[in-house]
Amino acid sequence: MKLARDTWLIFQRQTLLLLRNPVWIFVGVFQPVMYLLLFAPLLKPALAPMGATSDAEVYRVFVPGLLVLIAIFGGLFQGFGLIAELRAGVIERSRVTPVSRLALLLGRSMRDVVSLLVQAVIITVLALPFGLRVHVADLLLAYLLLALIALMTSAVSYGVALLVKSEDALAPLMNTVAQPVLLLSGILLPLAFAPAWLRRVADWNPFSWAVDGTRALFAGDVGNDAVWQGLLITVMLAALAVVWAARAFARSVR
Template identity: 70%
Template sequence: MKILRDTWLVFSRQILLLLRNPVWVVVGVLQPLLYLLLFAPLLKPALGVRTNAEAYQVFVPGLLVMLAIFGALFSGFGLIAEMRAGVIERSRVTPVSRLALMLGRSMRDVVTLLVQGVMITLIALPFGLSVELQNVLVAYLMLGLIAMLCSAVSAAVALKVRSEDALAPLLQTVSQPILLTAGILLPLAFAPQWLKNVAKWNPFSWAVDGVRDLFNGHPGTDHVWQGLTIVGLLTVLAVVWAAREFAKSVR
């Protein structure tokens, strides 16, 4: 199919550019690694668990969701740079699908996230993290959907505002409430009831609960299928929105 071929062409180019400057993959892992080494040990007394291993079972899934959100949410800055350099404009003269222009870039963000996620998971294993392979694969599926969702939203917003000066404060304003109400750093079970009610409107809080259940060996809970369903539907909507913005920008 043409859309698959076009998506592969865009994805291949984006990956090639990334491999030429892999420092961003390392930088993307550095901050979560610092959280893993310096913040996670504080959770043992905070959560009231007996061992550090139990704390990592709670913290690492949330950390991976945070990596998926913030790693992809700020990818729009690169798109603005491409627009300024005329890359998007030159797409006019090519027969490449407008949807593929977006999907190829989003797939790059998904692959980057999965590489970073595997690295974080492997680093956490010596600290006591334990997860079954089939469960972690489903968790990575949810993380990949989150990354594509955030990447598509970031691209659509970047194509709208067309300025780093506008994009940066907008994303910061949106991302902070998402982080604080998703239960990423600490489970919402410890939150007051009003905060739990607010968190129900945050789709990423459902995803965090689902990934935590998968890492703790409970793939059959409602949190898993609810998280996959909510994130999957939002990803489809975000991809459609971003594809339309690409079509407008190169028309």
């Protein structure tokens, strides 16, 4: 009960700070919108061999990958705000409060999840005029998968930020991790186009399972094995990330 109350208090404070400067939500949406408007139309000839011959089918393949992209990158770079709080002494002052150390992490991560879901809804709505159609139940399950990804990546980012305590170290580290994750996830183009050896390597990338699962949900194939495999893998990794980052918070706030 105390954990839930403390998490809600931290979530409220962090959300209030975000709402005071909502431009960050739209900054986070701007690049995906550019991909949606300027890159997706180029995919129609490329996706034709997979049967995506209409705009609706192209966006049904591309939009899920784009949403996973937002979840990954939106989470991985949340640590910069925490470093600013460390420098301002916010985390140091938390030592004298009775708030749960786990709540310090969960409140921030839940704020990040809500921000991600707002951006995901905006992208989905913008894709509707291009012919995207998806059942509400499938869409909600896809959003659950995206929320788990955002929870995992933001927790990892906060944990790493507490370790390095420097934007100069965090930026290249996150970029080094994000680039191969992006290329091996089939986010922009399905891995069906990749050679066999690259697909085998991508099988070890958990985000490729999440992308496949999200695409299956947007296609209305909720019974596809990729959906439940992606959910299972993401749940386990999110739990591990939260536990590890919570321990990092506990060490930093004693």
